[in-house]
Amino acid sequence: xxxxxxxxxxxxxxxxxxxxxxxxxxxxxxxxxxxxxxxxxxxxxxxxxxxxxxxxxxxxxxxxxxxxxxxxxxxxxxxxxxxxxxxxxxxxxxxxxxxxxxxxxxxxxxxxxxxxxxxxxxxxxxxxxxxxxxxxxxxxxxxxxxxxxxxxxxxxxxxxxxxxxxxxxxxxxxxxxxxxxxxxxxxxxxxxxxxxxxxxxxxxxxxxxxxxxxxxxxxxxxxxxxxxxxxxxxxxxxxxxxxxxxxxxxxxxxxxxxxxxxxxxxxxxxxxxxxxxxxxxxxxxxxxxxxxxxxxxxxxxxxxxxxxxxxxxxxxxxxxxxxxxxxxxxxxxxxxx
Ligand code: UDP
Numbered sequence: 001x002x003x004x005x006x007x008x009x010x011x012x013x014x015x016x017x018x019x020x021x022x023x024x025x026x027x028x029x030x031x032x033x034x035x036x037x038x039x040x041x042x043x044x045x046x047x048x049x050x051x052x053x054x055x056x057x058x059x060x061x062x063x064x065x066x067x068x069x070x071x072x073x074x075x076x077x078x079x080x081x082x083x084x085x086x087x088x089x090x091x092x093x094x095x096x097x098x099x100x101x102x103x104x105x106x107x108x109x110x111x112x113x114x115x116x117x118x119x120x121x122x123x124x125x126x127x128x129x130x131x132x133x134x135x136x137x138x139x140x141x142x143x144x145x146x147x148x149x150x151x152x153x154x155x156x157x158x159x160x161x162x163x164x165x166x167x168x169x170x171x172x173x174x175x176x177x178x179x180x181x182x183x184x185x186x187x188x189x190x191x192x193x194x195x196x197x198x199x200x201x202x203x204x205x206x207x208x209x210x211x212x213x214x215x216x217x218x219x220x221x222x223x224x225x226x227x228x229x230x231x232x233x234x235x236x237x238x239x240x241x242x243x244x245x246x247x248x249x250x251x252x253x254x255x256x257x258x259x260x261x262x263x264x265x266x267x268x269x270x271x272x273x274x275x276x277x278x279x280x281x282x283x284x285x286x287x288x289x290x291x292x293x294x295x296x297x298x299x300x301x302x303x304x305x306x307x308x309x310x311x312x313x314x315x316x317x318x319x320x321x322x323x324x325x326x327x328x329x330x331x332x333x334x335x336x337x
Pocket of ligand 1: 092093094193204205206207209210221222223224228230264288289292293
């Protein structure tokens, strides 16, 4: 049978992709996007911080397979892979949650160091492309504002955030080395604060903490002065940026995030308003997180020019969708919180 040229082209465009951290918040949204684009996904996760519920809807999807494994061990895949994407890592800095990386310091260092080494080795062996999920944490507590990709960062190598920051900085260096020495086609995305459905309610980060407190009509706990800033990006915007980046030839790091900067105190007021919570806020100076970056805002000039990408979802719209998700998870009926 003669296969039409167009079909051959379609087949070639469908890739087999191994994604580490597929059960996580970002990993599961990325899995959905890759499947929607017609690719096949092998999702690797050891469920230390990932959640099986995030992948439940894919149980009978023939284009998705789960590989339950720790990314810091050697990864064996026999079928030819087209792409490896490394998203596995704890990501919450909050020591009061068992899922925060201060409580998983060695796992976090291993996921960023050995996990990147194994994922890059896999990509090299398969002549596959590679994308690293890096982070705005490589900029540490920045002295330059907003942060562009040229900024080198301000990190304490043994500080409370070092297990995450230094692992990701090492991961970036290793990715560039594989690109330069072995010619692996690599990409690095520096992800700024992202929020949305499937964030874990118990990981201690500001979005799930504040929304849960607001839905329960409790005061929102502000660590430190509340003057520190973040710039929050809705998950669908982030995934769009990553999908565009993975199809380019750009090897240098690209910031993806929303430049809409807000202080944590103002952020708390917005969430209280959206949840009609009148319990207000309380300031917990004692719980100030060590090395808490004081200002964070992405410069997305590169993403705009290379990817023709910029975020579209307004903060209140994204928060309303996230509040709906968390309300359902907590079993609080709409209007009765
Ligand atoms: N934060 C807060 N109350 C909370 C949780 C976090 O005030 O209940 C603050 C935290 O100190 C930081 C900001 O919110 O300044 C964002 O924290 P998150 O853990 O979400 O992530 P980060 O951006 O620091 O990695």
